[in-house]
Amino acid sequence: MWSLFHHGADIGVRGTGNTPARAFEQAALAMTAVITDPAQVRCIESVRIECEAPELELLLADWLNALVYEMATRHLLFGRFEVELQGDRLQACAWGEPVDVERHQPAVEVKGATYTELEVREDAPDHWHAQCVVDV
Template sequence: MTVQTQAETGQPGWEHFHHVADIGVRGIGKTMANAFEQAALAMTAVITDPACIKQKQTVNIACPEAPDDEYLFNDWLNAIVYEMDTRKMLFSRFQVTIMDHTLAGKAWGEQVDMQKHTPAVEVKGATLTALKVEQQGNGLWIAQCVVDV
């Protein structure tokens, strides 16, 4: 039996994909910005269940101009890693606006609570491995890469 990925079935959302040492995160959305938002949720899900993170605080995240959409996506995930690490926060909702390879985003979340969130790992960084941002034949955008944990 062939297992179809969510990207192939044409459903917006997020999923993880295989990497033996780490884990791949993939966002699927109707727009590139939606795909970026969903991939950020996929990254949160590497750490904990996004459903257990309350949206108590908002953090603005900006990424200056990148050489292309793929580097911009990599910058976006790494900016979230930075905010999680320096603020000791987890995020469960994201909003992205993209214009000319620059990004303005928001992330909603709360302080890490070891008891409540029991984070499995910390994400060290988003890598350039399996990095892809593209619109598929079904019209949906995907944004993906492997994150180092």
């Protein structure tokens, strides 16, 4: 499950899941929703992503920024994610397709994940949330 929240001129992204990895996946999906309807993104290409950071919060920001980089350099939108977390390392695969302006009707360009409201925590047993504000 993912959601968006407003923060000044920027937008917050939040993912929830039964593990930190699932929450990271949903936060990435929320970031796609800032740009376009994730249901409109076909998952026909895959990209492998690896990140490393000393804390889960920093790893979330690195993960989202790695996705922003891949979207910008490959001109892709992503609609599905699979994340594995092992200590301070993230290994993931993102599936998507090239941007089709007519079909995707991108609303904004995400420039990057920020440390504003950056948080990864377990709210209750098996209920994690991962969030931050993205610069648009």
